[in-house]
Amino acid sequence: MRQERNLTRRGFLGALGACALAGSAALAGCGRSSGVSDAADVTEGTAKEAAAANAAEGSPAAAGVANTSATDEKPKVLIAYFSGTGHTARVATEMAARTGADLFPLEPIVPYTADDLDYSDPQSRVRIEYADEDLRDVPLVASVPDNFDTYDAVIIGFPIWWENAAWPVLSFCEDNDFHDMSYAVFCTSDMPLPSDETQLGDARDTIRALIGTDVDYVAGARFMPDESLSTVDAWVENLAFTTRAQKMRDREL
Numbered sequence: 001m002r003q004e005r006n007l008t009r010r011g012f013l014g015a016l017g018a019c020a021l022a023g024s025a026a027l028a029g030c031g032r033s034s035g036v037s038d039a040a041d042v043t044e045g046t047a048k049e050a051a052a053a054n055a056a057e058g059s060p061a062a063a064g065v066a067n068t069s070a071t072d073e074k075p076k077v078l079i080a081y082f083s084g085t086g087h088t089a090r091v092a093t094e095m096a097a098r099t100g101a102d103l104f105p106l107e108p109i110v111p112y113t114a115d116d117l118d119y120s121d122p123q124s125r126v127r128i129e130y131a132d133e134d135l136r137d138v139p140l141v142a143s144v145p146d147n148f149d150t151y152d153a154v155i156i157g158f159p160i161w162w163e164n165a166a167w168p169v170l171s172f173c174e175d176n177d178f179h180d181m182s183y184a185v186f187c188t189s190d191m192p193l194p195s196d197e198t199q200l201g202d203a204r205d206t207i208r209a210l211i212g213t214d215v216d217y218v219a220g221a222r223f224m225p226d227e228s229l230s231t232v233d234a235w236v237e238n239l240a241f242t243t244r245a246q247k248m249r250d251r252e253l
């Protein structure tokens with residue numbers, strides 16, 4: 001049963017009146033793969049950008065994600081994300097290129113067009129869905145990744161919509177069993193805010209309510225659409241995920 005989603009109106013339309021979104025609307029519909037994929041499978045432009053940035057910074061392509069276990073076990077990580085205009089896809093692809101994590105783009109069966117995403121138009125799809133919570137249950141091409149139970153951790157990425165998680169990401173949170181996993185969340189948004197997790201609006205609570213408050217939440221971040229890739233790298237590399245195996249060992253103690 002879908003839990004009540006806390007999509008509080010925060011006056012985004014007024015606050016963002018000066019923020020132009022027109023430019024970002026041109027990139028609608030990234031990452032058409034319906035299954036788990038490597039960074040190289042996803043949007044060619046963003047993958048190339050990530051690889052070029054890594055090369056420019058003299059960084060390894062797969063630096064790994066930190067873990068908190070006492071052993072050298074490297075957590076197996078999935079990055080699941082929705083992106084309407086490409087900003088979140090760019091960040092997710094960079095994270096995958098940096099860490100070797102798998103990517104799982106969350107694709108609505110009916111993709112959002114630029115007109116659909118025009119929140120200044122009261123008749124646009126997002127405005128109509130925002131006004132009626134029943135319409136926010138957007139069917140996805142796939143919401144359950146293959147072999148989900150083999151992952152130790154998930155990073156969930158989404159754009160901020162009205163200071164909450166864009167709703168296409170919510171089916172993923174609801175449809176999967178996160179038992180014994182760890183997770184982190186990140187978003188992109190237009191507001192020039194600090195990137196730390198106190199700036200996630202209502203998104204963290206919305207996602208926690210769907211995933212389960214007992215599941216190991218590790219960290220969150222809010223990035224600008226054009227966030228520096230070194231900031232993204234620093235965040236993802238410091239995520240301290242505990243493996244499933246370590247969680248089991250901890251339980252047995």
Ligand SMILES: Cc1cc2nc3c(=O)[nH]c(=O)nc-3n(C[C@H](O)[C@H](O)[C@H](O)COP(=O)(O)O)c2cc1C
Nearest residue numbers: 083084085086087088159160162163188189190191
């Ligand atoms: C329907 C809608 C609502 C949005 N609401 C907010 C908001 O509340 N705060 C904000 O800073 N940006 C808001 N934005 C801007 C997006 O969060 C931002 O452009 C984001 O980077 C888009 O990511 P994407 O390209 O992956 O879709 C909104 C955009 C849309 C389309």
